[in-house]
Amino acid sequence: MDDYLIQNASSIDSPALVIYPERIVHNIRTMLAMVDGEADKLIPHVKTHKMAEVAKMQVEAGITKFKCATIAEAEMLADTGARHVLLAYQLTGPKIQRFGELVQAYNWVEWASLIDNWVSAEELAAGFEKTAYKPVVYIDVNLGMNRTGHAVDAGLEAFYRELKADERFDLRGFHAYDGHLRDPDVAVRQRQADEALKPLEDFADRLEQEGEPRPVIIVGGTPTFTNHARRPNVWCSPGTCLLWDWGYSDGLPEQHFEWAALLITRVISKPAPGLITTDLGHKAVAAENPLNKRIRFLNLSGYEVVGQSEEHMVLQVADWNNIRIGEVLYGVPYHICPTVALHDEAQVILNGEVVERWAIDARKRRITY
Template sequence: MENWFVLAHPDKIDTPALLVYRDRVARNIDLMVKTAGDASRLIPHVKTHKMREVVEMQLDKGIRRFKCATIAEAEMLALAGASAVLVAYQLNGPKIDRYLELVGKYPRIVWSSIVDNIDSARALAGKAQQRNVHASVFLDIDSGMHRTGIPPEDALELARDIKSIKNLRLLGLHAYDGHIRDTDFATRTERAEAAMRPVRELARKMTAEGFDEPLIIAGGTPTFTVHAKHKDLWCSPGTCVFSDHGYGSQLKEQHFQPAVVLMTRVVSRPGPGLVTTDLGHKSVAAENPIDKRIFFLNLEGYEVVSQSEEHLVIRVPEGREPEIGAVLYGLPYHVCPSVALHDEAIIIVDGEEVDVWPVLARRRSIGV
């Protein structure tokens, strides 16, 4: 459908607005399950959508385990009915107390977090002991991104130390390869496979030493189609539930559909060949260069020339400037931080608004 994004009654929606096309989300979830081969191999990240309703859609498709980065996201998952929640962020300071409060409040959930050093492990264990609970952890492995994690060659010693700590239970290995996002699938595959080899060797050594066979959680959306081929891995894609123009234009072997559109209006025509819309920094992620923030679906031959907090200035061919009040629809290049700028999403089915979903976990705290 060429103009799938066009609304039947755009005049009823104020801008800038976050539009979520529910049927496309459903198809993306179906494709996630199909790619993994079985919903039980999925532990999708919720950072992209931060919405309880999307989690409920995934639960309806048989997905039970989820990954998150914040305590608010973890609580949102608990409220939605997730069976297992991995907080893929090393917990320190008050986050430990907030996390353990969730563990106590929702005992039916299998909770876990990640650690990459003994001090953080001991801090978590100490707080868990005070509450008379056990804390489950995955070793966070640095598989080349150099953001967090312990090198796989050093991780066996940490695993031994954790095994000796009361109130800690080691479940497996977490290996996020977010640095691997080559457009060429063969190159991406080669790099992802190479990054996983030392992780698998670590798992083999752990098993040989008497550890329970470690679960391995691997990758994100770019390497999902690589790791999905290996049945010993759990896959944790996130962005693909909504997709965006960034990954959509890079990951050609994947067929996830863009399911989020940012709707904006022309508010000024400051000069010949110039139009200004209300899509500023506070409505679309602005970490990319100016030409890699929004891709307009119903505007041709344009160039984004500047952006401020509440304005986006676009150059178009003279004589073809959209009228004041004209509605433009755009795909964000990076959907995750774009969604997090909005309090709510307007849900679209067949061009009509059917619901409004709160972006619940954009908050730093919900109840805990």
């Protein structure tokens, strides 16, 4: 825990997001080690960090394919050396025009997007019918999360074959996110992941037997990264593991990533005996989970979060008399992805010192396009 302490913390206004690049390097190396060093097997998601500097670190490690969720994240990737970018979202409305502007501006990047129905496919095709670009697409498949994706049914094979034959598209394969599979027992999670993916793998095998190119299968996120990392013929797309958080470190103990992003907050009041208030409100840490699953403090024990509002977090503490106004607390977010999106910048810590600030540009909905 002492490794996280910041010697010049007095220079940081709170609440603040702080980043430890050496731990990011460790996490990138761990991610690569899990796929036996095969960088081409990775297509990591950038929705967690949203920072150009982190994306550059991945590119420098040999990773050139990425997933993202927004146009802003896509633009950030194009500016940092990515060569294949999958906007893992169903494009509709103005997003198609904005995506087209990216395609035109960054023509050295291989752009791709998702579709799971013919309405979206037709809209995407119409958006590019007067251009030289043939949309590269992956069929989004619902493996049971019931968020997006074509059902794994008889219609999926027909949809694939029709789309593959349609000269308006360059169909590469499938995208299958199984983020709902989070059983703490790795063996149970493995069985669930295998069962969910088997119909796609069987179909890919059948296509190969027919003499067709084997479709790419992009599968999983961080929860099932363990289960797919050594699976042949797939690309893996972990994301949260770049920064890591309390939720996944507890739920996925077999993954040896390190907390590379923390929040610092200060005690601003002691409103009643046993209570302290910090400046860590809803606007600084993801608040979609219950109070007891928002932050874990590293340098405070015997506490319970009892209240939170936009600018304040109230804690019941055991050692009330010895806690000082202005004291700095270091905390690990339970869910780092939406926490990062609440901050404009991150303070960068090297050797216990703040050395610079990194802009979290892709938290915006629009950078240029």
